[in-house]
Amino acid sequence: MKFIDPHIHMNARTTDDYEAMAAAGVVAVIEPAFWLGQPRTSVDTYIDYLSTLVGWERFRASQFGIKHYCTVGLNSKEANNEALAEAVLAILPRFATKEGVVAIGEIGYDEQTKAEDKAFRAQLELAKQLDMLVMIHTPHRDKTQGTRRSMDVCIEHGLDPSKVVVDHNSEETVKETLDRGFWAAFTLYPQTKMGSERMVEVVRRFGTERIFIDSSADWGKSDPLAVPKTGRLMLARGISPEAVQKVCYANALAAYGQSGQFNESDWLAPATIDQRELFEGNSVLRGQAPQVDARPDTRPVGPVEAMSEDALVIE
Amino acid sequence: MPLPLDLLKTWTIRATDAAGRAWFDDALTRLAGEHTERDLFVFVGLAPRKLGKAPLSLTPEDLAAAEAARPGWRPDGLTVDQTARLSLLLTAADHGEPFFAAFHQLWRTADVGEQVTFHRGLPLYPEPARHLWRATDGCRTSIRAVFEAIAHGNPYPAEQFDETAWNQMCLKALFVGTTLHPIVGLEARHNRALARMMADYAFERWAASRPVAWELWRCVGPEPDERALSALARAVTSTDPLTARAATLAAHTSRVPAATELVARASDEIRAELARGDLTWDALVARAPATP
Numbered sequence: 001m002k003f004i005d006p007h008i009h010m011n012a013r014t015t016d017d018y019e020a021m022a023a024a025g026v027v028a029v030i031e032p033a034f035w036l037g038q039p040r041t042s043v044d045t046y047i048d049y050l051s052t053l054v055g056w057e058r059f060r061a062s063q064f065g066i067k068h069y070c071t072v073g074l075n076s077k078e079a080n081n082e083a084l085a086e087a088v089l090a091i092l093p094r095f096a097t098k099e100g101v102v103a104i105g106e107i108g109y110d111e112q113t114k115a116e117d118k119a120f121r122a123q124l125e126l127a128k129q130l131d132m133l134v135m136i137h138t139p140h141r142d143k144t145q146g147t148r149r150s151m152d153v154c155i156e157h158g159l160d161p162s163k164v165v166v167d168h169n170s171e172e173t174v175k176e177t178l179d180r181g182f183w184a185a186f187t188l189y190p191q192t193k194m195g196s197e198r199m200v201e202v203v204r205r206f207g208t209e210r211i212f213i214d215s216s217a218d219w220g221k222s223d224p225l226a227v228p229k230t231g232r233l234m235l236a237r238g239i240s241p242e243a244v245q246k247v248c249y250a251n252a253l254a255a256y257g258q259s260g261q262f263n264e265s266d267w268l269a270p271a272t273i274d275q276r277e278l279f280e281g282n283s284v285l286r287g288q289a290p291q292v293d294a295r296p297d298t299r300p301v302g303p304v305e306a307m308s309e310d311a312l313v314i315e
Numbered sequence: 316m317p318l319p320l321d322l323l324k325t326w327t328i329r330a331t332d333a334a335g336r337a338w339f340d341d342a343l344t345r346l347a348g349e350h351t352e353r354d355l356f357v358f359v360g361l362a363p364r365k366l367g368k369a370p371l372s373l374t375p376e377d378l379a380a381a382e383a384a385r386p387g388w389r390p391d392g393l394t395v396d397q398t399a400r401l402s403l404l405l406t407a408a409d410h411g412e413p414f415f416a417a418f419h420q421l422w423r424t425a426d427v428g429e430q431v432t433f434h435r436g437l438p439l440y441p442e443p444a445r446h447l448w449r450a451t452d453g454c455r456t457s458i459r460a461v462f463e464a465i466a467h468g469n470p471y472p473a474e475q476f477d478e479t480a481w482n483q484m485c486l487k488a489l490f491v492g493t494t495l496h497p498i499v500g501l502e503a504r505h506n507r508a509l510a511r512m513m514a515d516y517a518f519e520r521w522a523a524s525r526p527v528a529w530e531l532w533r534c535v536g537p538e539p540d541e542r543a544l545s546a547l548a549r550a551v552t553s554t555d556p557l558t559a560r561a562a563t564l565a566a567h568t569s570r571v572p573a574a575t576e577l578v579a580r581a582s583d584e585i586r587a588e589l590a591r592g593d594l595t596w597d598a599l600v601a602r603a604p605a606t607p
Binding site for chain 1 (some may be wrong): 357361429
C-alpha cells in the first residue's frame with residue numbers, strides 16, 4: 001500500500017527516518033513551514049529556512065525516493081513578534097509560487113492574539129490573490145473555539161472551504177469541519193494530538209469523505225511512520241482497504257492536488273535515485289557507499305498479523 | 316530589427332493559449348508601468364503556474380533572429396515559462412535602479428527552475444557587469460542544470476569573467492560531469508594557466524586510477540608548458556580512442572612546436588583521419604557517448 005504523509009517536518013528528522021518511511025511505503029510528504037522550537041529573530045533566517053524547504057530538504061528526500069513538497073507561511077507563534085511578522089509577510093510572495101509549494105500554511109491561531117489574527121488574515125488574502133490552497137494549524141489550547149474561529153475567518157475572507165485543509169482535528173472538531181465543507185486532517189501525535197486507536201473510531205463514526213491523516217512528526221517525540229502504522233491498524237481492525245487508502249493516501253492527494261503542484265505521476269514515474277548527485281556542493285552521503293539506480297526497498301513493514309499491538313498503537 | 320525582448324514575447328505568445336496570453340499581456344502591461352517589487356515577485360513566480368513549462372519549438376529562423384538581436388545568444392531549449400519570466404524581467408528592467416534591487420532579491424531566493432532561467436538570461440540584461448557576482452556564484456553550484464545554464468550556450472562568461480573565474484568554470488564543468496564543447500568562447504579565452512590546471516587535473520586523475528575526460532586535451536593543446544606537454548604525450552598514445560584523437564588534434568593545432576611534433580606518435584589510423592581532415596572537434600563530439 002502507498003502512503004502520503006501530508007504534514008511532516010522532515011527538516012527535524014534523520015536519514016534513518018527517510019529510509020524507514022520509504023520502506024514502509026511512504027511515497028510523498030508535505031512539509032509545512034512552522035516554528036522551529038527556537039524562535040527566529042530575523043527575517044533572514046526565515047528566508048534561509050524557506051529556501052531550505054524548497055531546495056535542500058527536497059533534494060534530501062529525493063535521495064531516498066520520496067517526493068517532497070511544502071507549504072509556506074508565517075506560523076501563529078512567531079506572528080506574535082510583530083516586527084518579524086511584518087518582514088516575513090513581505091517576503092512570503094517570493095516563496096508562495098515556488099515549484100512544489102502546495103499551499104499557504106501552516107497558519108492560524110496559537111493563543112488567538114490580535115497579532116496572530118492580523119498575520120492569519122494577511123496570509124488568507126495572499127492565498128486568495130495567488131489562487132492557492134490554505135493549510136490551517138488549529139490551536140492546542142481552546143481548540144474547539146479556535147477551530148471554529150479559523151473557519152469563520154476563512155469564510156469572511158471569501159475562501160472556498162474546498163480549498164482549505166483544517167489540520168489537527170479532534171473528535172470534538174471534526175463534525176463541524178466536515179459539515180462546513182472543509183477538509184479535515186488528523187494528526188497522529190503521541191500525547192498531545194490523536195492516537196491510532198482513536199483514529200480508527202473516528203473513521204468508523206465519520207466515514208472517509210474529506211478525512212485524511214498525517215504524522216506532524218518534528219523535533220518532538222513523534223513518529224514519522226504514524227501514517228503507515230495507523231493504516232495497518234485500521235486494516236487489522238476491519239476497516240476496508242479502500243477506506244484505508246482514502247484516509248492514508250487518496251484524500252490528501254485530492255485535497256493538495258488542487259494546487260496543480262502535487263501530482264501522482266510525480267512519484268509513479270519517478271526519476272532514478274542517484275545519491276551521487278550533489279546539491280550546492282554538499283552530498284547527504286557522509287562516507288557511505290552511494291545507492292545508485294535502485295528504487296528504495298519497498299517491502300512492507302511486515303504483515304499486520306505478525307505485528308504486535310504495541311508496534312501499531314502509538315499513543 | 317527585433318530586440319531580444321520582442322523575440323521572447325513572440326515565442327511566449329506562440330506557445331500560450333488564450334487564458335495564458337491574457338495573463339501574460341496583463342503582467343507585461345503592469346510591469347511596464349509603475350509597479351511594486353511585490354508585483355515583479357508575484358508575476359515572475361506565477362509564470363509556470365499560469366503558462367506551463369512546455370518547450371518552445373524554435374525554428375532556424377528564430378535562432379538566426381536571436382543571433383542578429385544579440386550576437387552569441389542561443390535560445391534553443393528554452394521553455395515557455397523561461398521566455399515568459401525573461402520577458403517580464405526585461406520589461407521591468409526599464410525602471411533602472413529599483414529593478415536591479417528587486418531582481419537581485421528575487422535571485423537570492425530563486426528555486427532551481429528560476430536559477431536556470433535567470434542565468435540563461437545573463438546575456439540580455441542591461442548593465443551586464445552588475446550581475447557578475449550572481450553568475451560566478453551560480454558556477455559554485457553542483458546542480459548541473461544550473462551550472463550548464465551559465466556555462467553552456469551562453470556568451471556571458473566569455474565576455475565578463477576574469478581569467479580566474481573563467482578557468483574555474485571550465486575545470487568545474489568536468490567536476491560536475493558535463494561537457495566543454497558547448498562553452499562559448501572556449502578557444503578565444505584560452506590561457507596558459509588553464510592549460511596547466513587541466514594538465515594537473517589529468518595527472519591527479521591518473522594517480523588515482525580514474526578516467527580523464529577526453530575533452531580536457533582541448534584546453535591543454537594551444538600552449539602547453541613542459542609538464543602539460545608530457546601529459547599530452549601520454550594522452551596521444553592512450554588506448555581510449557576518443558582521448559587519443561582529442562590529444563592528437565590538440566597537439567596538431569598547438570602553437571608550440573614541441574606539441575605538434577607529438578602527432579607523429581599517434582596511431583596510423585588517427586594520423587590518416589587527420590590527413591583526410593576528418594579529425595575535428597565536432598566529429599569527436601558527435602562520436603562521444605551522450606552525457607547522462
